[in-house]
Amino acid sequence: MARKARPDLGPLEERIGYAFANRDLIESALTHVSALSTARRAQTYQRLEFLGDRVLGMAVAEMLFEAFPKATEGEMSQRLTDLVRREACADVAAEWGASAYLRLGGGEAKTGGSQKAAILGDVCESIIGAVFLDAGYAAARDLIRRNWSERMLAPKNPLRDPKTILQEWAQARGKEPPNYKEVARSGPDHAPHFTIAVELTGYAPAQAEGASKRAAEQAAARAFMTREKVRDRKDRIVV
Structure with missing residues (x-):
């Protein structure tokens, strides 16, 4: 039986600004739990999203510490919360065009899962986690800096809600x-x-x-x- 051809993720990698050595990582990062059986859920983005969330928080905290040397802990915490929230991550994933590459189960696809902020936010973090595993913290940090620096300096939301x-x-x-x-x-x-x-x-x-x-x-x-x-x-x- 012929092996199913792998999707062409080159355009997505170009927008992300990173080419994966381990193709399994990026494919898992784009796979929703609804797309696979329970026995294969380790191949979905759930674990990568968990990891990417922590890497994102660390990298953004580092950026804030460098960019705002006079900011208090409270101010930096508010800025961090705004920058790593689900909506911000979903915006980044949308800019990457990640929705076109998602693997979703039939039910999730029918309900517009590829456009849901919750899923796009998770996918953004899972891609970060995948980059971290593929090439280490420095590569993941570079990706985050490219995509979050402008957001950090010109936040959409008021610093104080x-x-x-x-x-x-x-x-x-x-x-x-x-x-x-x-x-x-x-x-x-x-x-x-x-x-x-x-x-x-x-x-x-x-x-x-x-x-x-x-x-x-x-x-x-x-x-x-x-x-x-x-x-x-x-x-x-x-x-």
Whole structure:
């Protein structure tokens, strides 16, 4: 029986900026658990994702330590959290075009698994883990620096998130911390949509929507502060 031809991953490697010596590693890094039987799950990206997550955290922490010599531990921790979060990793995987090379089971493919942030985020970390195993920490660090340096210097999200700003603003006025309530939930289980209201004594509630409870809570806090013209530490109105 003829052996199944291996996929051409050259274009993906060019975008990643790394060519694998061990082809099994990159193929495993692109294989979702749904694509293989239980007996072969060691060949999926699960273990590589676990490893890549730790390598990413180490490399980004090193970058932050070098780039912000006057930053406090708390500030660096906030920056680190933003840079290694699932959405950031999914953005990188999307830029690589990784979704076109994923191996998914039939059910996962039918539900749009190749576009899910959770899967793309995991794949990004699994590729990092694969590079680490193929060529060591220096190669993985170089890949991370190429793809995270600009994000580090120009973050998409505010360094301090809206919920934190709102809570500090409320406490400075002697009020109880804001309370967040789920108002509605819609959509299928694999792609839920939430509506969250934030309540603060003495003010009308503010509502917002998001693809996760956390995202909806942050949006609700931002909506409240925009309406009330809450200012941050640099005297800027939060929008």
